Structures are given as structure tokens and as C-alpha cells.
Amino acid sequence: MKKFRRSGRLVDLTNYLIHNPHQLISLTYFAERYDSAKSSISEDLAIIKEMFEARETGLLLTVAGASGGVKYIPTASLSEIKTFLTELCSKLEDPNRVLPGGYLYMMDIIGNPKWMNEIGRYFATMYANKKVDVIMTMATKGIPLAYAVATYMNVPVCIVRHEHRITEGSLVSINYVSGSTKRIQTMSLAKRSLKEGSNVLIIDDFMKAGGTIKGMINLVDEFQSHVVGIGVLVEADHVEERLVDTYTSMTRLSEVNTKEKLVKVELGNFFEKLSQIKED
Amino acid sequence: MKKFRRSGRLVDLTNYLIHNPHQLISLTYFAERYDSAKSSISEDLAIIKEMFEARETGLLLTVAGASGGVKYIPTASLSEIKTFLTELCSKLEDPNRVLPGGYLYMMDIIGNPKWMNEIGRYFATMYANKKVDVIMTMATKGIPLAYAVATYMNVPVCIVRHEHRITEGSLVSINYVSGSTKRIQTMSLAKRSLKEGSNVLIIDDFMKAGGTIKGMINLVDEFQSHVVGIGVLVEADHVEERLVDTYTSMTRLSEVNTKEKLVKVELGNFFEKLSQIKED
Numbered sequence: 001m002k003k004f005r006r007s008g009r010l011v012d013l014t015n016y017l018i019h020n021p022h023q024l025i026s027l028t029y030f031a032e033r034y035d036s037a038k039s040s041i042s043e044d045l046a047i048i049k050e051m052f053e054a055r056e057t058g059l060l061l062t063v064a065g066a067s068g069g070v071k072y073i074p075t076a077s078l079s080e081i082k083t084f085l086t087e088l089c090s091k092l093e094d095p096n097r098v099l100p101g102g103y104l105y106m107m108d109i110i111g112n113p114k115w116m117n118e119i120g121r122y123f124a125t126m127y128a129n130k131k132v133d134v135i136m137t138m139a140t141k142g143i144p145l146a147y148a149v150a151t152y153m154n155v156p157v158c159i160v161r162h163e164h165r166i167t168e169g170s171l172v173s174i175n176y177v178s179g180s181t182k183r184i185q186t187m188s189l190a191k192r193s194l195k196e197g198s199n200v201l202i203i204d205d206f207m208k209a210g211g212t213i214k215g216m217i218n219l220v221d222e223f224q225s226h227v228v229g230i231g232v233l234v235e236a237d238h239v240e241e242r243l244v245d246t247y248t249s250m251t252r253l254s255e256v257n258t259k260e261k262l263v264k265v266e267l268g269n270f271f272e273k274l275s276q277i278k279e280d
Numbered sequence: 281m282k283k284f285r286r287s288g289r290l291v292d293l294t295n296y297l298i299h300n301p302h303q304l305i306s307l308t309y310f311a312e313r314y315d316s317a318k319s320s321i322s323e324d325l326a327i328i329k330e331m332f333e334a335r336e337t338g339l340l341l342t343v344a345g346a347s348g349g350v351k352y353i354p355t356a357s358l359s360e361i362k363t364f365l366t367e368l369c370s371k372l373e374d375p376n377r378v379l380p381g382g383y384l385y386m387m388d389i390i391g392n393p394k395w396m397n398e399i400g401r402y403f404a405t406m407y408a409n410k411k412v413d414v415i416m417t418m419a420t421k422g423i424p425l426a427y428a429v430a431t432y433m434n435v436p437v438c439i440v441r442h443e444h445r446i447t448e449g450s451l452v453s454i455n456y457v458s459g460s461t462k463r464i465q466t467m468s469l470a471k472r473s474l475k476e477g478s479n480v481l482i483i484d485d486f487m488k489a490g491g492t493i494k495g496m497i498n499l500v501d502e503f504q505s506h507v508v509g510i511g512v513l514v515e516a517d518h519v520e521e522r523l524v525d526t527y528t529s530m531t532r533l534s535e536v537n538t539k540e541k542l543v544k545v546e547l548g549n550f551f552e553k554l555s556q557i558k559e560d
Contacts, residue, residue: 007290011331014294019397051291103447107473111438113431117299140419140439147424151393158391159420167383193387 004034009044017048017060017072021124022154026069045070056080059128074152075125076118078275084118085267089251092234095261102256104263106234110144110205119250120148123203123231126248126274127153130228133198134158136220138187138212142204145233149203158193160216162186168193172222179209179243187215189223198225207232210244217244235268248273284314289324297328297340297352301404302434306349325350336360339408354432355405356398358555364398365547369531372514375541382536384543386514390421390485393428399530400428403483403511406528406554407433410508413478414438416500418467418492422484425513429483438473440496442466448473452502459489459523467495469503478505487512490524497524515548528553 004012013030030041049060056077062070088109097105109115123145132155137146139161150157164171168190175184194200200220207213213230220227230247237254249268256263284292293310310321329340336357342350368389377385389395403425412435417426419441430437444451448470455464474480480500487493493510500507515529529548536543 007286007327008331008334010287010290011294011328012335014291015298015332015335015337018295018298047287048291051288052295054288055292055295057295099447099449105447105449105470105472107439107448107470108436111436111473113427113437114434116427117431140423140441143420143423144427144437147393147396147427151397154394156388156391157393157424159387161420167379167385168387169379169385190385190387192385193391 004036006040006044009034009036009041010047013041013044014048017058017070018074020154021058021072021074021152024063024069024071026067029069073128074121075128076121078271078278081122081125081274082267082271084122085250085271088115088119089265089267092251092253092265093263095263098256098258098261098263100258102258104234104253104256106141106205110141110233113144113148116144116148117151119233120145120150121152122250122270122274123149123201123248124152126231126270126277127201127229130201131199132201132228134194134200136160136189136194136200136202136216138162138204138216141206145205146203149201149231153201155201158189160187160189160219162188164188172219174215174218174222176215176218177211179211179214179239179241185215187212187219189219194220194223194225196224198223199228200225201228202230203232204230205233206236207234207244207247207249208236209239210242210247213247214243231270232268234265284316286320286324289314289316289321290327293321293324294328297338297350298354300434301338301352301354301432304343304349304351306347309349353408354401355408356401358551358558361402361405361554362547362551364402365530365551368395368399369545369547372531372533372545373543375543378536378538378541378543380538382538384514384533384536386421386485390424390513393424396424396428397431399513400425400430401432402530402550402554403429403481403528404432406511406550406557407481407509410481411479412481412508414474414480416440416469416474416480416482416496418442418484418496421486425485426483429481429511433481435481438469440467440469440499442468444468452499454495454498454502456495456498457491459491459494459519459521465495467492467499469499474500474503474505476504478503479508480505481508482510483512484510485513486516487514487524487527487529488516489519490522490527493527494523511550512548514545 052058059073170191171188173188235249332338339353450471451468453468510527517534528550
């Protein structure tokens with residue numbers, strides 16, 4: 001195998017780490033990959049670490065010892081998060097989004113992988129220190145964001161659905177009451193798609209009263225598993241009775257006036273919560 | 281702003297390019313980002329280009345002139361694709377996947393973002409030279425792969441659905457006949473989510489007779505748009521009458537014996553087609 005120079009190693013190492021987040025990789029692996037001494041690899045990693053930290057795009061944790069190695073944790077800086085979310089809020093305030101019934105058209109935002117990945121990285125920053133085994137979401141519109149978070153955290157996704165599908169084997173189904181419409185609905189999850197005792201991070205696109213999320217919490221319970229966090233892209237404000245109390249929201253829909261086609265969107269509680277965590 | 285050394289620039293440039301594929305970025309942008317001369321940036325990019333090409337993880341195209349710059353095109357090598365797809369086939373052959381009705385449980389594979397991203401990169405390699413404006417997929421299980429492809433190609437996703445949702449505004453709906461069950465079904469797409477005259481790449485998880493895909497093709501037609509390609513994760517073999525004739529498939533399900541719990545999966549036509557393209 002060809003021996004690599006530092007410059008080439010830095011490029012390939014960066015590429016490798018970005019594609020393998022939250023995974024402990026031994027220095028031996030890299031030493032063999034580049035036919036280089038471990039001491040050289042350590043120096044490379046120090047350069048990458050310095051740059052990632054300067055840019056606040058990620059942390060590089062080094063674990064010493066025989067079973068040690070290096071682990072890349074993707075992060076985002078408060079300033080870039082604020083800039084992005086502020087732009088997102090103003091995009092959401094476009095009056096052309098207002099649909100009959102006070103709904104907002106959001107598929108242009110959810111349909112944009114770049115934005116989903118960006119927001120996914122923010123949630124991954126928030127929950128970086130929590131033990132998360134799996135991301136749970138609700139079909140259909142929660143899926144893109146859930147996968148973005150899962151990619152940055154290197155964990156699988158399980159998808160809860162309203163309908164029963166014969167292509168997933170045995171299901172666990174629960175009934176739940178939609179918080180806004182008060183209707184009884186059913187949600188199901190394939191038995192095989194969540195192991196008992198899992199630590200679950202729930203991600204969804206929208207939360208009004210929280211009935212769907214509450215349903216997912218109950219479903220996690222049915223699987224003898226544990227909810228470690230709840231993250232939503234947009235929460236609706238002015239909800240009489242919120243069924244879920246601890247969650248993080250990227251944005252908050254504070255007003256939708258269908259008649260006057262007026263939408264007001266502000267920052268959700270995510271930004272403040274992350275600021276507090278980063279201060280500590 | 282701090283002046284960056286080559287080593288730091290290489291790390292940050294690699295990170296930046298990976299997160300902004302299929303996008304022309306001017307050298308001026310990078311020169312300002314690093315407070316460095318354009319000639320230095322050109323040298324950095326030459327190092328990255330050499331490394332990406334040696335690893336076959338991507339191409340770096342440089343466009344000369346005032347409006348020029350550099351564009352990163354993610355790719356995958358034939359050997360890594362073959363290794364990965366062969367492993368995928370043997371995973372799919374696990375007899376425990378067989379469900380009543382001859383269906384296969386695949387949510388563990390679809391639920392794994394790393395695998396979806398990997399396969400997404402392969403499809404992005406296949407269609408790298410085609411003009412693709414948007415990826416179209418069918419809810420629910422096509423979504424993860426569609427977003428993976430879209431991320432690598434830097435284009436949006438539009439999601440076709442079986443049910444009507446009031447949260448997406450006006451819809452265009454069509455009836456289609458499922459090729460395997462011969463039932464008449466409906467699929468819809470929000471009017472706003474696909475512009476007239478778009479070049480559409482259709483991505484889905486599974487194709488049997490191709491009724492769903494044929495429906496999507498008709499839907500693209502309704503939007504005065506154009507299908508530039510069709511890619512599926514798994515195609516079922518032994519189909520009496522295939523409704524779609526040009527497509528690429530990662531794997532081919534050649535046998536499912538529910539009684540004896542036997543599954544046979546082989547490489548689809550993707551690998552051969554890509555080999556031919558790479559030879560030309």
C-alpha cells in the first residue's frame with residue numbers, strides 16, 4: 001500500500017471521521033490505513049481537533065489505553081444555530097404558507113435535505129452527551145428530520161405509523177387521543193424494530209397539543225424502553241392543555257390568522273436550552 | 281480573522297466540500313474564508329482532489345474563469361459497491377425476514393441511516409452526470425433512501441402519498457392499478473412540491489410489478505415534468521408482466537419460499553450498469 005503524506009492523511013481522516021460520527025476508532029486502524037506511525041496519526045488528529053474546535057463543527061474525543069482511540073462528535077455553534085433558526089422563522093412566516101384550517105405548508109422546508117441535515121446536527125448537538133440507542137418518529141413528515149439526527153448520532157431509526165402494514169410482521173398498536181381534535185386514533189410499531197430497554201429520542205416535525213408525541217411515549221413504554229428526549233421542528237403555541245411537558249422545539253408558531261393570512265413564528269425553547277447546556 | 285495554515289485549511293476545506301456537494305463554489309469564497317491567496321487555495325484543492333480520486337470517494341471539478349470555482353461530486357468505487365451489495369444480499373437472505381404473504385421484513389436495513397446513506401451515495405454516483413432537479417419517492421419506506429440520494433446530489437425531495445392530507449394544500453391525485461394485486465389505488469402529490477418542467481429521479485425501496493412506480497411516472501407527467509431515472513433498493517423477480525422497463529435495482533429478490541423459509545437475493549442490474557458507465 002502507498003504511504004500517505006500528512007496532507008493526504010488530513011483530507012482522508014477528515015472525510016472518514018465525518019462519515020463515522022459517535023464511533024470509537026482505534027489509532028491502530030488509522031495507522032494501518034495509512035501505513036504510518038501512531039505518533040504521526042496522533043499529530044494529524046490534533047490538527048483536526050484544533051480546526052474542528054475553532055470552527056465549532058465538532059469535538060474530537062481521544063480515549064487513551066489499549067482499547068482506546070478517537071471519537072468524532074458533530075456539533076454546531078450557538079451563533080450559527082441562531083442565524084439559521086432566525087432565517088427559518090422568517091421563511092415560515094411567509095403568508096403563502098397558510099392553508100385552510102390554520103395549517104402551514106412546510107413541505108418545501110421538510111423536502112430540503114440540506115435544511116433537515118442542518119437541524120439534525122443541532123439536535124445531535126443537544127443530545128450528544130445522552131445515551132441514545134434509537135430515534136423514534138412518526139410517518140410521514142417526521143422521517144426526514146429523524147434520519148438527519150440519526151445520521152449525526154450514528155443510531156438507527158424506528159418509524160411509528162398510523163396504518164397497519166402487512167410488510168412489517170407483528171406490530172404493537174396503541175390507541176391515543178389526538179390532543180387537538182380529541183379523536184381516537186391508532187399508532188403501531190413493528191415488534192422487531194425496537195429492542196426492550198432502549199433509550200429513545202423522539203423526533204417529529206410538528207407538535208400541537210402533543211397527542212401524537214404522548215402516544216409515542218406510551219408506545220416506548222409498551223416496549224419497556226425509556227424516552228431520553230423529545231425534539232420537534234415546530235410547536236404550536238396557545239394550546240389549552242399541553243399533553244407533553246418536557247421537549248425541545250426549534251421554532252414556535254405563535255399566531256396563524258387564516259383570514260388575514262398572517263403567520264408569526266419565533267424561536268422555540270431549543271436555543272435557550274442549548275445555551276444553558278453550553279454554559280455549564 | 282485568523283490566518284489559516286495549509287493543514288488547517290485542508291481539514292476545513294474537506295469538511296466544507298463534503299457538506300456542499302454538487303455546488304459550484306468560487307475560489308474567492310475560500311480565499312476570503314481562510315484569508316489566503318487563491319493560488320494557495322488552488323494547491324489545497326489539488327491535494328484534496330488527488331486524495332479523493334485515489335480513494336474514489338469523489339471528484340473535484342474545477343471550472344476556470346471569472347464565474348468559475350470548484351465542485352465536489354461524491355462517488356463510490358466499483359469494488360466498495362460490490363463488497364457492500366454482496367453483504368446486503370446475504371443480510372437479506374436471512375430466513376427470519378420471511379413474513380406471511382411472501383413479504384420480507386426490511387425495516388432493520390431501511391432503519392439504518394448508515395446503510396441508507398451508503399446506498400444513496402451509489403445512486404448519486406450513477407446519476408451524477410444527469411441533470412436531476414428533484415428526487416421523488418413514495419411514503420413511507422422510500423423516504424430514507426430518497427433523502428440519502430438527495431443529500432449527495434444536493435436536490436430537494438418530493439413525497440408522493442397514498443392518503444390525502446389537508447396539511448399540504450391542493451393536491452394532484454391519480455388512480456393507478458397495483459401491478460401485483462390488480463387493485464385500483466390513489467396517489468397524490470402536493471401541487472406546490474413539484475415545479476413544471478422538473479427533471480425527476482424516482483427512488484423507492486421495493487418494486488414488484490412496478491405499479492407504484494408506473495403511477496409515479498404518470499404523476500410526473502401530470503406535472504409536465506420528465507423522469508430521468510428510476511432506482512430501487514430491491515426488485516422482485518419472476519414478475520409476469522413488468523410495467524416499468526428502464527430502472528436500476530441494487531438487489532434482486534429471486535426467490536421467497538414462505539413454507540421453507542428460504543430467501544434468495546442476488547445483485548440487481550445497478551452494478552452492471554454502473555460498471556458499463558465507468559468503462560466508457
